[in-house]
Amino acid sequence: MNYSSLKIRLTPMSMAESTLSGITAFARVTSPSVVILILLVACISHLCLRKNLKDKDGHPIPPGPPFRFPFLFKYPERILHRWTKKYGGIYSVWMGDQLFVVLNDPVIVRDLLVVHGANFSSRHNYFMKNQTILEGGAITATPYDDTWRKHRRIANSILAPKVVEGYSDVLEYESHMLIQSLYHDTKQGEVPINPARYVGRYVLNNMLSVTFGTRAGSVADPVIKRALPLGNEFMKLTGPWSNAVDFIKPLQWVPTRTRSRGRKLRRDFLEVYGTMINLVKDRMAIGEEVPDCLVKSLLEYQVEEQLSWTDMCLLTTAFATGGSHSTSGTIQWFLAFMPTHPDIQVKAHEELDRVLGREHWPAPEDEKRLPYVRAIVKEVLRCHSPFWMATPHASDRDFVYRGMYIPAKSVMMLNCYSLHHNEERYPEPFTFNPDRYFDDHYSSTESSKLPNAMDRDHWAFGAGRRICPGMPIAEKEIFLAISRLLWAFQIEPVIGELPCLDEYEGNSGRTPLPYRIRLVPRHDHLHHVLDTKQEVPGSFDLADEFIGHK
Numbered sequence: 001m002n003y004s005s006l007k008i009r010l011t012p013m014s015m016a017e018s019t020l021s022g023i024t025a026f027a028r029v030t031s032p033s034v035v036i037l038i039l040l041v042a043c044i045s046h047l048c049l050r051k052n053l054k055d056k057d058g059h060p061i062p063p064g065p066p067f068r069f070p071f072l073f074k075y076p077e078r079i080l081h082r083w084t085k086k087y088g089g090i091y092s093v094w095m096g097d098q099l100f101v102v103l104n105d106p107v108i109v110r111d112l113l114v115v116h117g118a119n120f121s122s123r124h125n126y127f128m129k130n131q132t133i134l135e136g137g138a139i140t141a142t143p144y145d146d147t148w149r150k151h152r153r154i155a156n157s158i159l160a161p162k163v164v165e166g167y168s169d170v171l172e173y174e175s176h177m178l179i180q181s182l183y184h185d186t187k188q189g190e191v192p193i194n195p196a197r198y199v200g201r202y203v204l205n206n207m208l209s210v211t212f213g214t215r216a217g218s219v220a221d222p223v224i225k226r227a228l229p230l231g232n233e234f235m236k237l238t239g240p241w242s243n244a245v246d247f248i249k250p251l252q253w254v255p256t257r258t259r260s261r262g263r264k265l266r267r268d269f270l271e272v273y274g275t276m277i278n279l280v281k282d283r284m285a286i287g288e289e290v291p292d293c294l295v296k297s298l299l300e301y302q303v304e305e306q307l308s309w310t311d312m313c314l315l316t317t318a319f320a321t322g323g324s325h326s327t328s329g330t331i332q333w334f335l336a337f338m339p340t341h342p343d344i345q346v347k348a349h350e351e352l353d354r355v356l357g358r359e360h361w362p363a364p365e366d367e368k369r370l371p372y373v374r375a376i377v378k379e380v381l382r383c384h385s386p387f388w389m390a391t392p393h394a395s396d397r398d399f400v401y402r403g404m405y406i407p408a409k410s411v412m413m414l415n416c417y418s419l420h421h422n423e424e425r426y427p428e429p430f431t432f433n434p435d436r437y438f439d440d441h442y443s444s445t446e447s448s449k450l451p452n453a454m455d456r457d458h459w460a461f462g463a464g465r466r467i468c469p470g471m472p473i474a475e476k477e478i479f480l481a482i483s484r485l486l487w488a489f490q491i492e493p494v495i496g497e498l499p500c501l502d503e504y505e506g507n508s509g510r511t512p513l514p515y516r517i518r519l520v521p522r523h524d525h526l527h528h529v530l531d532t533k534q535e536v537p538g539s540f541d542l543a544d545e546f547i548g549h550k
């Protein structure tokens with residue numbers, strides 16, 4: 001045998017063995033305390049320092065900070081934005097043993113999440129959100145597979161723009177109730193108000209109508225009461241960067257309070273939404289006319305679509321939690337901005353008076369005729385996206401992009417904060433300025449399909465194949481609330497109490513800290529318009545629980 005032709009390959013095991021034998025030899029000539037120190041340093045550097053991986057052709061992973069992190073602090077977007085300034089449009093961060101690839105440039109986002117969507121549309125299996133609470137269900141936690149395709153198709157069929165037009169009556173009625181209750185409770189501008197519970201009730205009733213074909217005012221059922229705090233708990237327990245338990249494996253085996261809360265939340269989701277599905281089933285069984293809604297479709301197609309009971313409960317959970325705090329948060333951020341922007345209100349009032357006059361207030365179909373109001377909605381979503389990091393995607397296969405190696409199972413992070421503060425796309429990005437959307441005649445749904453990524457309005461609804469399916473209804477809901485609030489009121493500060501625009505609540509979604517404002521009616525026609533409908537009373541306690549401000 002020709003031994004010289006034998007190539008020696010160091011397997012990980014043989015490398016470990018040789019390292020060990022080296023250390024043993026070293027230990028023989030060195031004192032034990034030095035060996036322990038060296039082992040400790042080796043261990044700590046393995047746990048704390050970045051791993052600079054390369055693929056077989058020598059492509060390195062995207063650059064990034066030299067350390068690994070167990071979690072990021074309360075406002076992770078601020079740290080990520082500092083790294084964007086340093087490393088540019090794409091960089092990588094190690095969270096424990098998991099590689100995160102952070103995308104900060106519109107063209108890069110489009111190249112990876114849209115053009116190469118077949119590879120970048122899965123989900124990372126987060127311990128808390130995906131494994132413990134949703135167990136891979138509720139669309140958002142499902143990997144990119146046939147189950148996701150089926151569930152996503154069902155969601156699309158309820159939320160498609162054409163279908164959403166059918167919910168106009170619901171949105172019209174609920175926005176009427178929103179303005180009416182604010183008008184009465186503020187005693188025509190005399191009494192300052194925290195708008196959170198009013199906005200919470202608006203969104204809650206829209207969500208109950210779209211999902212269960214009911215509203216909280218008419219069905220003050222104890223089950224609905226139980227369902228409301230679940231969304232809040234979900235927001236507190238999940239977040240793409242904030243749970244150490246997601247990144248430090250051994251913590252997952254420890255019976256912590258957070259882990260028990262996650263398990264309880266899962267049980268509650270199944271039990272509470274299961275009961276609410278059964279209530280709709282009972283109504284259908286006795287021949288009651290149930291309006292078109294998600295649960296009605298699920299019950300009708302359960303057999304044909306082979307949906308398990310858990311599937312049905314978790315699809316319901318997706319609608320109930322996915323679209324509520326995000327939408328109410330956006331309307332609350334709008335109301336927080338207005339007291340310090342009287343000039344913007346003047347422009348919006350001018351547009352509303354010119355296009356609609358004072359005898360008619362905005363209807364769902366007026367959106368295209370009110371470009372400045374629509375621009376305000378876009379600017380609120382740009383400046384205060386409910387999810388700064390969207391919902392991370394994950395890659396299925398190894399990929400090389402611009403000479404950089406993106407390994408399979410990397411978490412692909414859409415960094416909306418950096419995208420929305422890109423100075424080239426949004427000059428003076430920290431200024432709230434709806435005029436930047438002057439030439440934008442698209443809805444966000446249309447804008448997300450524009451071929452040039454630099455032309456897209458904002459990234460608040462995500463990107464690619466997992467883009468938010470609730471976008472058409474969320475846009476309508478937000479437009480109607482904001483346009484009617486502007487038509488009805490002058491939104492003024494309470495002296496000495498300006499809403500805080502820098503801090504917020506929530507981990508996975510963000511809502512402003514509680515604040516108060518004054519809503520002064522703009523004209524006498526308001527009460528004529530408001531008197532055309534009567535409120536069904538009794539739903540405010542539920543709204544309080546829903547937003548978690550009790």
Ligand code: HEM
Nearest residue numbers: 139140318322323326327390391461462463466468470474
């Ligand atoms: C202002 C309101 C909303 C915002 C900002 C928002 C934002 C988002 C974002 C960023 C994602 C992740 C997209 C991605 O992975 O790239 C998402 C996914 C999702 N959203 Fe929304 N959303 C809103 C309203 C809604 C509404 C009203 C519903 C349902 C009625 C909804 C249901 C969903 C679902 C089911 C997913 C998961 C999609 C998937 O994984 O395939 N959202 N949303």
